[in-house]
Amino acid sequence: MTESSIELHFVSDPENLAPVRACVERFAGNAGFDEEKRAQIALAVDEAIANSIRHGYRGRRDGPITLRLAALPTGGVRIELDDEGEQVDIERIEPRDLCEVRPGGLGLHIIRSTFDHCDWRRRPERGMSVVLELPLPGAKLAHAVRRPRSR
């Protein structure tokens, strides 16, 4: 059976990462991605949730997170992640220079390397929302691709 959309509600406890990424990987597989790509999609979503836990909730384990997984009409996946944590300056959402060898800062690079479309927004009242889209090979996104180049 192919799921066309799934919505998950969970809290910002790192223990939730493993079951959530298993769900994401299965969804991406059902959407038609090969094993390597669905593993990368699950990793990138893990990174987006981890960013929400670390930066949005500053390690708090009880912050609400909503994850919506949907199939793109033209083939592929659309993933939307909402939290109610601290809002960040969108201009500061940049991956770090990979020439630097230091801990941290790789998550954004992984997210942007994986998805063709990444869009971070401040939610109207509080929290952040990120929309990630990846078409299947050969399919196209229905809108203009906005993918800032990593340095």
Add this chain to the structure above:
Amino acid sequence: MPQPLEFRRDVVKDAVVLRPEGEIDLARSPELRLRLRQEVDAKPRRLVVDLAKVTYMDSSGIATLVEALTRARAGNVSLVLSGLQPRVRSIFSISRLDTVFTIVATADDAVAAT
């Protein structure tokens, strides 16, 4: 429920071989960080971190290994990674850290090189 990270530890010649088992993500990387600090601070000549039984790693795991590498270099400990599964190797490639670490195929290779 995710399982805690488990470790096997062997001493072969002058190398300590640490073998974590499980998935290393934001929930598990603090356990790895603590264990690596203990091992590096004991100053073996060589510390081999065998990742053959690590089935998943995210950037928090990578950050933990980078931190251990920095600490090892400062303490004149040679840190070697071995046994990377394809899924784990790919995150090293994505983050372009596969050239920063010494990575060998197996723990035996790492020990033989001492």
